[in-house]
Amino acid sequence: MTIGGQMTQGEDVKTAKPTGARYRPVQSAATSPDQANQSPRIVVIGGGFTGLAAAYEALKQGAQVTVLEADRVAGGLAACFEVKGEQLERFYHFWYNTDQHLLRLVDELELNEEVVVRPSATGMYYAGSLFRLATPLDVLRFKPLSLINRLRLGLLVLAARRIKSWRDLDHVSAAEWLSKLCGKEVFRVVWEPLLLGKFGKHAYDVSAAWFWAKLLLRGGSRGKGGAENLMYFKGGFKALVDYLVAEIRRRGGNVRYGMPATGLEVRDGVVTGVRCADGLLPCDGVIATTALPIIADVIEGHVDRDYGARLRKIGYLGNVCLVLELKHSLSELYWMNVNDPSFPFVGIIEHTNFEPLWPGKNRHIVYLSKYLSTDDPVYAMSDLDLLHFALPHIQRMFPSFNRDWIIDHHVWRADYAQPLAVTGYAELIPDNDTPIEGFKIASMAQIYPEDRGTNHAIREGRLVAGLLVEELRSKLGAGVNGAAAGNRLVSRPNKG
């Protein structure tokens, strides 16, 4: 089923950002005569969804753009690899059918027909059994909870919707909030194991505001009967990334692979260039879209220590994904939460139960996902050691599973997979503006209480690009498509 031109379905949750008044640019640079009448030159650091969306928007508004991407491919955390002629995300990916910024971009690129909407089969592994939890009826049949607690679990999203300002939850832990809202039994059976599985020692520090936003997002993608519908792109996320890169190039932009930004040139407090392996790339503005510690490295020496420390204050979890090509399916579920702390992976995602890549053929794709600190010994395991580490656990969960089912395996690791949204996170968020004039940050660590995701990446990339082009336009004068710049389509929802 394609969604055609259907665009806005539902609202984003409220997002917020401190004013950043403390970190306003310190100096204003005079415009040199040769800069006048030029369209601004912008370097985007990072070719993930935020960077590509920023580049696309800046080009639309008349800027000259170069994207520097450290990896050999674009897409960042949503990048793909090839298996038997098909593209698979390194880390499992889907969209909620409320992802309006993604849908708007897809519409602008005239790619509506490429989006597919499908029901998702979700479930949970608990106390040695698999439970389907895709619809409200499934919740009512969920035996590990008493009837009253099944109702409390089912009504949680409604209760969450009654909360008007996430700010009231910023200093409350998700553990405390959930225990109060749906009771100790529901917390012990459903939420505590998930928090522990994903956040480990940080589980009890996770902010209720972050959890609330996640609940609303997931709840919002349910249809009238309560079943969840998710979206995907024909040809995988890579197909959309390829379209976006092609569009950037068509508009005169440049995407450079294997070319990490390593430093800056800053004159009188104004950014004038980005350093990379090819030397210095002169520019009028920069949008940095990587994780904050990488940005802190790039700008080191040009900002004071306090600012660098602020960027490093937000913690991240890494992720390791074991991707199995199997001859047989493990279950009928697409998404399985593992509510068993003795199982070392928090999610088992059988991608081919959502996107049937080889229908009728004996090839099934399963991701085993583990969030962890990058100094965890599991993160350093070789691919083969990780497979051997996982095998007994898979066997325990799926008794009919046999090693011979494995056709091949792949392992992907990401150092900065998940910003750690702990209580009081709102105060930690750096503003888009930095102490360096012309240097802006658009990072997934700034969108709290929302969780990172490609939909928000697109929104933030476009928004920050619009702001930068507008600033440079008034500084440099002509050369920018004024109509486009003055008519910005992208905006953040109201701040709660």
Ligand SMILES: Cc1cc2nc3c(=O)[nH]c(=O)nc-3n(C[C@H](O)[C@H](O)[C@H](O)COP(=O)(O)OP(=O)(O)OC[C@H]3O[C@@H](n4cnc5c(N)ncnc54)[C@H](O)[C@@H]3O)c2cc1C
């Ligand atoms: C396990 C997992 C599952 C996910 N599932 C989903 C999902 O189902 N749906 C969804 O929408 N989102 C999902 N996400 C999140 C989503 O992929 C990201 O949040 C989103 O793509 C953010 O993109 P980004 O561009 O901000 O950052 P990133 O994707 O991290 O991109 C940053 C880019 O910067 C590059 N880079 C790093 N250092 C430098 C440097 N010095 N110079 C130049 N480039 C540099 C990196 O190589 C990378 O390409 C998932 C993430 C993970 C980890």
